[in-house]
Amino acid sequence: xxxxxxxxxxxxxxxxxxxxxxxxxxxxxxxxxxxxxxxxxxxxxxxxxxxxxxxxxxxxxxxxxxxxxxxxxxxxxxxxxxxxxxxxxxxxxxxxxxxxxxxxxxxxxxxxxxxxxxxxxxxxxxxxxxxxxxxxxxxxxxxxxxxxxxxxxxxxxxxxxxxxxxxxxxxxxxxxxxxxxxxxxxxxxxxxxxxxxxxxxxxxxxxxxxxxxxxxxxxxxxxxxxxxxx
Numbered sequence: 001x002x003x004x005x006x007x008x009x010x011x012x013x014x015x016x017x018x019x020x021x022x023x024x025x026x027x028x029x030x031x032x033x034x035x036x037x038x039x040x041x042x043x044x045x046x047x048x049x050x051x052x053x054x055x056x057x058x059x060x061x062x063x064x065x066x067x068x069x070x071x072x073x074x075x076x077x078x079x080x081x082x083x084x085x086x087x088x089x090x091x092x093x094x095x096x097x098x099x100x101x102x103x104x105x106x107x108x109x110x111x112x113x114x115x116x117x118x119x120x121x122x123x124x125x126x127x128x129x130x131x132x133x134x135x136x137x138x139x140x141x142x143x144x145x146x147x148x149x150x151x152x153x154x155x156x157x158x159x160x161x162x163x164x165x166x167x168x169x170x171x172x173x174x175x176x177x178x179x180x181x182x183x184x185x186x187x188x189x190x191x192x193x194x195x196x197x198x199x200x201x202x203x204x205x206x207x208x209x210x211x212x213x214x215x216x217x218x219x220x221x222x223x224x225x226x227x228x229x230x
Contacts, residue, residue, distance in 0.1 A: 004054045004085065006047060007103040009033060020048035023093070023102060024059070031102060039096030046102055047085070054106050056091060059081040066092035071211050072150035072218070074159045092154055101130075101154040133192050135185075135215055141227070142181050144220045145170045147207045151218045161203045171227055182206070 003015040008023065008031040023031035024044035033040055041060035048055055058065045058077045058217060065077040068090040077083050088105040144151070145167035149158030164182075168175040186206055190197040196205040210216050 001049070002054070002107040004047065004049075004107065004221040005105045006031075007105075009100055009102075013217050015047065015049070017049040017092075020046050023091075024061075025095075033093055033100040034095055034097060037095035037097040040093055040100070044093050054104070055082045056085060057090065058103060063094070066094070068092065068157065068159075072157075072159065073208070073211070074157075077093065089155070090157075090161055092157070099155050133188050133194075139181065139185050140216055140220065141223055142167070142173075142178055143169065143186075143216045144208070144223050145178075146182070146203070147211060147216060148221060148224060150207060150215070151221055161207050170224060209228050 003014050003016055005012060005014050006021055008021075010031055011093070021030040022043050023029050023033060023046070024042050025033060025035050025037055025040040026042040029043060031137060034042070035145055041063050043059045044063065045059050045065055046057045048057065056065070056067065056077065058079050058081055059077045062079055064079060065172075067075045067077050067083055069075070069086075070088040075083075081090075085104050085106050091102040091104060093100040093102075098154065105178070126156040135201070146161050146164075149162060151161055152158070162170075164175050164179050171178070182203070186197040186202055189209070192208060196202065197209075
């Protein structure tokens with residue numbers, strides 16, 4: 001029976017199958033987020049094991065929860081609904097006084113004894129995307145600057161592309177140079193058969209493609225920190 005590790009604002013806990021964790025503003029919750037924030041339900045949710053699966057349950061009658069998968073993509077868990085935990089998932093609880101995050105990771109089932117985590121960052125200067133489009137180091141750096149919001153942990157998490165101006169400023173690049181590089185990358189992917197790389201929402205579609213394929217990962221955020229120290 002797999003265990004689950006939950007990192008909360010108050011520390012980490014590991015649950016076995018017969019245990020559960022409650023979180024919310026109530027003092028008797030296993031993870032009390034903020035007892036004075038009435039924007040958080042007394043019991044906002046639980047994590048428990050049932051029928052061979054770990055579940056995140058929204059116990060609130062009025063407030064949704066945000067679930068962020070290990071790629072950085074956000075989903076909404078409505079009141080009264082539940083979601084199976086597959087790999088590593090962040091639970092974001094919005095209050096009137098702040099945002100709270102729990103990270104839920106299910107123990108891997110191959111006997112390795114670790115917990116599920118995002119795949120390692122690709123190694124080397126260039127990566128083959130799977131459709132034989134080469135992604136250079138500069139391409140990756142440009143995408144990390146544009147899509148950093150998907151990769152950051154709360155409260156900096158923001159699942160939308162940055163503006164070209166903001167991304168270029170973060171890199172110390174000329175905005176036009178960044179735009180041309182990304183446009184050329186999108187055209188190459190389009191020519192290779194990747195859908196929705198041109199036209200409406202092309203930048204958001206590129207973000208989803210690049211992150212889901214592992215072309216950029218959370219581990220690549222260090223590239224921005226390295227850039228800022230130059």
